[in-house]
Amino acid sequence: MTDPIRPSREDAEAAVRTLLQWAGDDPTREGLLDTPKRVVKAYGDWFAGYESNPREYLERTFQEVAGYDELIVLRDIEFESHCEHHMAPIIGRAHVGYLPAGKVVGISKLARVVESFARRFQVQEKMTAQIADSIYDVLQPLGVGVVIEASHECMTTRGVHKRGVSMVTSKMLGTFREDARTRSEFLDFIKDGRAR
Numbered sequence: 001m002t003d004p005i006r007p008s009r010e011d012a013e014a015a016v017r018t019l020l021q022w023a024g025d026d027p028t029r030e031g032l033l034d035t036p037k038r039v040v041k042a043y044g045d046w047f048a049g050y051e052s053n054p055r056e057y058l059e060r061t062f063q064e065v066a067g068y069d070e071l072i073v074l075r076d077i078e079f080e081s082h083c084e085h086h087m088a089p090i091i092g093r094a095h096v097g098y099l100p101a102g103k104v105v106g107i108s109k110l111a112r113v114v115e116s117f118a119r120r121f122q123v124q125e126k127m128t129a130q131i132a133d134s135i136y137d138v139l140q141p142l143g144v145g146v147v148i149e150a151s152h153e154c155m156t157t158r159g160v161h162k163r164g165v166s167m168v169t170s171k172m173l174g175t176f177r178e179d180a181r182t183r184s185e186f187l188d189f190i191k192d193g194r195a196r
């Protein structure tokens with residue numbers, strides 16, 4: 001990493017020690033000694049999205065699909081993200097559908113796109129739009145739909161303390177936006193997943 005605005009690993013670990021102290025604990029006690037190191041390492045996983053370019057996942061497409069021109073839906077893509085307001089986890093599922101215009105993408109790539117945007121500091125509405133927009137721009141299908149349902153730990157573990165509440169956001173583009181039939185077909189596809 002040669003990003004000039006990125007602090008050193010030592011600085012990041014010192015910041016974790018500061019937060020431990022701010023919480024009221026003693027970062028020099030045995031149980032917490034290696035915690036800054038672990039947290040900084042965990043950040044590498046939780047925020048790996050900054051190291052990836054979701055558009056690249058969508059650039060390798062297939063055209064030999066025997067004329068398939070119906071909806072393609074990947075539902076229940078589990079993700080973990082972090083809210084950018086509290087740095088608290090957002091745990092949820094994304095459902096992604098598109099209507100291909102000749103080009104399709106490997107199905108695991110859609111999950112990778114979700115993962116790439118999830119592993120950043122996020123706002124659910126923004127993440128929903130980013131996933132839909134990148135698929136629409138790069139794959140250029142006739143339409144895209146993205147529905148995300150997630151629970152926000154900044155809401156379940158603090159603040160209003162509402163458990164079991166999930167937030168649902170959606171972004172529809174192209175035929176998903178313009179054609180009620182396409183949209184409802186997509187929503188029917190993902191309904192079974194959402195009923196759980």
Ligand SMILES: [Zn+2]
Nearest residue numbers: 083085086154
């Ligand atoms: Zn929050």
